[in-house]
Amino acid sequence: MICKTVLSEISHIVGSGHLISSGDKLAEYACDSTKLSSMPDAVIFPGTEKEISLVLMLATQKGFPVIPRGAGSGMSGGAVPVKGGVVMAMDRFDHILSIDRDNLIAKVEPGVITAHLQRAVENVDLFYPPDPASIEISTIGGNVAECAGGLRAVKYGVTRDYILGLTIVLPTGEIIKTGVETMKGVAGYDLTRLITGSEGTLAVVTGITLRLIPKPTAKKTMIAFFTDVRSALQAVSDMIRKKVIPTILEFIDRSCIECVREEMDIDIPRKAGAMLLIEVDGDKELAERQAERVFDVCGREKSLSFETACNNEEAERLWAARRNVSPSLYKLRPDKISEDIVVPRSRMAGLVTYLGELSRRYGLPVPAFGHAGDGNIHVNIMFDNNLPGEPENAHKIIRALFEKVIGMGGTITGEHGIGITKAPYLEMEIPRAGIELMSRIKKAFDPKGILNPGKIFNLSGQVSGIKESGKR
Amino acid sequence: MICKTVLSEISHIVGSGHLISSGDKLAEYACDSTKLSSMPDAVIFPGTEKEISLVLMLATQKGFPVIPRGAGSGMSGGAVPVKGGVVMAMDRFDHILSIDRDNLIAKVEPGVITAHLQRAVENVDLFYPPDPASIEISTIGGNVAECAGGLRAVKYGVTRDYILGLTIVLPTGEIIKTGVETMKGVAGYDLTRLITGSEGTLAVVTGITLRLIPKPTAKKTMIAFFTDVRSALQAVSDMIRKKVIPTILEFIDRSCIECVREEMDIDIPRKAGAMLLIEVDGDKELAERQAERVFDVCGREKSLSFETACNNEEAERLWAARRNVSPSLYKLRPDKISEDIVVPRSRMAGLVTYLGELSRRYGLPVPAFGHAGDGNIHVNIMFDNNLPGEPENAHKIIRALFEKVIGMGGTITGEHGIGITKAPYLEMEIPRAGIELMSRIKKAFDPKGILNPGKIFNLSGQVSGIKESGKR
Numbered sequence: 034m035i036c037k038t039v040l041s042e043i044s045h046i047v048g049s050g051h052l053i054s055s056g057d058k059l060a061e062y063a064c065d066s067t068k069l070s071s072m073p074d075a076v077i078f079p080g081t082e083k084e085i086s087l088v089l090m091l092a093t094q095k096g097f098p099v100i101p102r103g104a105g106s107g108m109s110g111g112a113v114p115v116k117g118g119v120v121m122a123m124d125r126f127d128h129i130l131s132i133d134r135d136n137l138i139a140k141v142e143p144g145v146i147t148a149h150l151q152r153a154v155e156n157v158d159l160f161y162p163p164d165p166a167s168i169e170i171s172t173i174g175g176n177v178a179e180c181a182g183g184l185r186a187v188k189y190g191v192t193r194d195y196i197l198g199l200t201i202v203l204p205t206g207e208i209i210k211t212g213v214e215t216m217k218g219v220a221g222y223d224l225t226r227l228i229t230g231s232e233g234t235l236a237v238v239t240g241i242t243l244r245l246i247p248k249p250t251a252k253k254t255m256i257a258f259f260t261d262v263r264s265a266l267q268a269v270s271d272m273i274r275k276k277v278i279p280t281i282l283e284f285i286d287r288s289c290i291e292c293v294r295e296e297m298d299i300d301i302p303r304k305a306g307a308m309l310l311i312e313v314d315g316d317k318e319l320a321e322r323q324a325e326r327v328f329d330v331c332g333r334e335k336s337l338s339f340e341t342a343c344n345n346e347e348a349e350r351l352w353a354a355r356r357n358v359s360p361s362l363y364k365l366r367p368d369k370i371s372e373d374i375v376v377p378r379s380r381m382a383g384l385v386t387y388l389g390e391l392s393r394r395y396g397l398p399v400p401a402f403g404h405a406g407d408g409n410i411h412v413n414i415m416f417d418n419n420l421p422g423e424p425e426n427a428h429k430i431i432r433a434l435f436e437k438v439i440g441m442g443g444t445i446t447g448e449h450g451i452g453i454t455k456a457p458y459l460e461m462e463i464p465r466a467g468i469e470l471m472s473r474i475k476k477a478f479d480p481k482g483i484l485n486p487g488k489i490f491n492l493s494g495q496v497s498g499i500k501e502s503g504k505r
Numbered sequence: 506m507i508c509k510t511v512l513s514e515i516s517h518i519v520g521s522g523h524l525i526s527s528g529d530k531l532a533e534y535a536c537d538s539t540k541l542s543s544m545p546d547a548v549i550f551p552g553t554e555k556e557i558s559l560v561l562m563l564a565t566q567k568g569f570p571v572i573p574r575g576a577g578s579g580m581s582g583g584a585v586p587v588k589g590g591v592v593m594a595m596d597r598f599d600h601i602l603s604i605d606r607d608n609l610i611a612k613v614e615p616g617v618i619t620a621h622l623q624r625a626v627e628n629v630d631l632f633y634p635p636d637p638a639s640i641e642i643s644t645i646g647g648n649v650a651e652c653a654g655g656l657r658a659v660k661y662g663v664t665r666d667y668i669l670g671l672t673i674v675l676p677t678g679e680i681i682k683t684g685v686e687t688m689k690g691v692a693g694y695d696l697t698r699l700i701t702g703s704e705g706t707l708a709v710v711t712g713i714t715l716r717l718i719p720k721p722t723a724k725k726t727m728i729a730f731f732t733d734v735r736s737a738l739q740a741v742s743d744m745i746r747k748k749v750i751p752t753i754l755e756f757i758d759r760s761c762i763e764c765v766r767e768e769m770d771i772d773i774p775r776k777a778g779a780m781l782l783i784e785v786d787g788d789k790e791l792a793e794r795q796a797e798r799v800f801d802v803c804g805r806e807k808s809l810s811f812e813t814a815c816n817n818e819e820a821e822r823l824w825a826a827r828r829n830v831s832p833s834l835y836k837l838r839p840d841k842i843s844e845d846i847v848v849p850r851s852r853m854a855g856l857v858t859y860l861g862e863l864s865r866r867y868g869l870p871v872p873a874f875g876h877a878g879d880g881n882i883h884v885n886i887m888f889d890n891n892l893p894g895e896p897e898n899a900h901k902i903i904r905a906l907f908e909k910v911i912g913m914g915g916t917i918t919g920e921h922g923i924g925i926t927k928a929p930y931l932e933m934e935i936p937r938a939g940i941e942l943m944s945r946i947k948k949a950f951d952p953k954g955i956l957n958p959g960k961i962f963n964l965s966g967q968v969s970g971i972k973e974s975g976k977r
Contacts, residue, residue: 133849135742135849135850135851136850136851137745179691180695182689182691186688186689187688190666191689193695194662194666203938203942207938208938209938209939209942210936210939211939213847214849215847215848215849215879215881215914215915215916215919216658216847216850216878216881217654217658217847217876217879217880217881217916217920218916218918219651219654219702219916219918219919219920219921219922219923220916220917220918220923220927220934220935221923221931221939221943221961222699222702222703222707222943222947222961223698223699223701223702223703224939224942226665226695226698226699227695227699227946229695230691230694230695231695235694247745247750248748249748250748273609274606276719276720276722278718278719316748316791316794318790318794319790319791322790375685375687376687377605377607377608377610377687378608379605379607379608404689407687407688407689408687408688409687409688409689442686442687443685443687444685444690444691445692446690446691447687447689447690447691448691449691451691451692451693455692459693462692463692463693464681466679466680467681467693467696468693470679470681470949470950473949474694474699474946474949475694476949477942477945477946477948478942478945489694
């Protein structure tokens with residue numbers, strides 16, 4: 034609990050109109066997309082770097098937690114104030130400061146919604162590729178904190194690949210510029226990429242310099258159904274061997290297909306065991322040539338059905354299949370835990386087979402969809418929190434899944450981060466010496482441990498003071 | 506000085522056949538490409554991670570410096586043992602462990618020559634794009650240590666963009682795997698990119714997992730001469746506006762042209778004030794279409810002359826112009842300091858104009874060439890070490906150059922690193938709070954400061970115990 038005197042000091046810094054310390058509005062800042070929940074003492078909406086610096090200095094002096102927050106759309110509990118304290122909502126840092134067409138650079142504040150940024154740069158014929166599924170609600174600051182990935186990563190990379198420099202405020206109050214505003218730069222340690230993906234535990238980001246690329250002029254969207262996952266993934270391998278790196282290479286498995294079958298405005302072959310949504314881009318000629326190569330690889334002979342969109346409207350119709358998957362899975366069970374593991378692409382078929390084994394062993398549906406181009410699979414463990422045994426079995430599936438993934442040379446998180454949900458499992462992937470090194474780095478930034486405490490590092494396996502509420 | 510007992514302990518760890526502690530052979534490890542020189546106490550050639558771990562533990566215990574070294578081709582003194590100690594030469598870690606065509610991944614040891622790696626992956630129709638000028642002699646481990654760039658960075662990025670994971674040995678002896686062997690991964694802090702570009706000051710790299718891409722099937726090489734740098738750089742902007750991102754976009758200025766004019770087997774217009782070497786790649790059709798767009802932008806009307814290579818032999822002839830620049834500059838003066846500053850692309854013409862002012866003000870030639878696509882300019886300050894005033898003026902030019910570059914929103918090093926040559930200037934770019942944070946990170950890795958001491962951080966501006974020998 035933060036005492037009244039300290040709250041009033043904080044209020045003095047940010048202005049009383051930018052602090053909430055009670056009521057329903059405060060409760061909104063207790064949880065994120067995981068629906069895990071823990072009440073903060075207060076939420077503030079700072080308006081300047083100076084205010085952030087002063088609050089952080091006060092926090093380091095008095096020892097209260099500060100939890101930076103974007104839109105609260107995180108998938109691993111990164112913005113949940115598990116130890117109470119002050120949620121620092123970056124809502125007022127919502128300006129696109131500049132889009133520089135000569136140098137292909139944008140400067141933005143962290144509270145800008147990523148989709149707004151994308152539309153703004155596309156309006157001047159440029160392109161910011163990272164596209165996490167949350168793009169219409171998540172902020173670019175949140176994307177930096179989690180190193181968000183997305184569907185286009187197979188061709189264009191992830192958030193990290195587009196961050197040139199940052200302005201950060203350290204937990205001890207210093208305001209620092211990291212990185213560069215140019216295409217290259219190697220002066221000193223790479224603080225920019227160290228902050229990217231650090232889940233709000235090292236510094237508060239107040240400014241972001243992004244690299245942009247020219248906007249591709251054309252794209253072609255295709256959909257193909259296969260008898261099983263193995264043949265779909267074989268098609269993926271064949272495309273890449275033919276030097277086609279699609280922009281989008283999404284797959285959904287049989288169980289997902291059955292969930293969306295009714296709702297979709299496309300013919301789904303009865304025997305369909307896997308679907309690929311494929312998009313290629315470039316200039317018009319290149320996009321068409323690549324689409325031809327995709328057809329060569331998974332055209333009608335090798336797939337059950339294959340369709341190419343002739344216009345944007347048709348492309349949207351094909352996209353609907355992929356977009357409807359995640360919500361439609363609740364037909365299977367009322368509760369969901371969604372993991373974002375990654376395995377080497379060549380091991381994907383093996384992993385999906387293993388998911389079938391887990392599903393049978395524990396009696397729960399485990400539908401999978403995801404990014405077939407980069408091996409990043411969203412594994413959905415469906416259960417009913419109110420049925421005895423099901424939550425326990427769901428957690429057994431998670432552990433077995435992670436063991437398998439790590440054994441295959443993969444990782445337990447491709448784009449959601451560790452946060453609190455994966456903290457108990459981190460040591461399965463990163464040996465103790467690595468976690469200890471990370472803890473020392475944390476201390477180099479945050480000697481009193483005030484910034485987003487309880488995240489990433491949690492060797493005890495217990496999350497204290499947290500409530501599960503509703504669906505995850 | 507390391508005492509005999511400790512040297513014998515080291516010898517016991519690596520084997521006496523893998524330690525040199527006297528003679529001419531030892532002197533070879535005193536310097537790197539900067540020609541700055543400082544004698545080590547010994548050089549060792551460890552054969553296993555275990556040996557490296559034991560030597561580092563001993564160093565942390567006894568307090569002697571360890572300097573990791575690849576080929577010694579660094580441009581900022583990173584491998585010079587400025588405080589004596591043990592040079593750890595990674596020559597025996599020279600194996601390409603695997604090239605995985607299904608997952609587009611290579612696993613290599615750090616002592617592999619980068620060009621050998623490139624040829625090996627190209628033999629199986631894959632591509633490792635980073636191509637520092639030193640590629641035929643430098644090692645991939647050295648490239649990781651410096652985050653080497655190169656000519657193709659404008660399209661394909663730098664070393665950092667291709668490193669997925671590392672095996673490292675900490676100065677305290679722990680062996681850790683960082684990062685992933687998959688296309689995505691965000692578990693814990695990004696140690697992989699923190700190590701990349703850390704100039705051998707944080708850990709010894711013993712294994713590298715690299716991302717590969719499909720090899721482009723075709724390229725087109727072009728050369729164009731312009732009346733001045735401004736019109737050449739205008740052409741560069743126009744290309745990028747037309748969505749052509751060339752693989753190569755090298756420019757050389759008037760002074761460089763005059764140095765290579767005699768030696769080159771191409772017609773150089775008498776009034777030529779700037780040259781662009783341009784290469785585009787892709788599949789055959791795309792490369793040709795892009796070459797047409799390049800011609801539209803800087804064809805015969807807008808340039809003094811324009812030539813497209815019809816085959817590899819002709820391309821090599823065009824390349825010779827760019828390749829001959831660096832050595833031919835010694836026609837101007839016997840000594841050279843080469844900087845690798847970066848400015849936003851739109852500021853390049855302004856910077857080159859400023860170089861002319863500096864040249865006139867200090868009476869020294871300052872020819873420039875470099876990577877026009879990413880604003881990374883190699884500024885060459887030519888002087889005669891034996892002429893009174895010239896070395897001093899050269900250093901005045903460096904400081905004035907760095908001030909200008911930073912004022913333009915640029916960086917003092919795009920690909921060479923800070924090492925010892927730029928350490929006195931680091932605080933011009935990175936504020937004290939940032940350098941102090943980096944020092945704390947250094948301490949989190951290396952509590953006793955035994956790994957490559959005296960590099961990057963040198964706030965005193967003095968380098969002790971160092972000799973300048975011959976040309977730089």
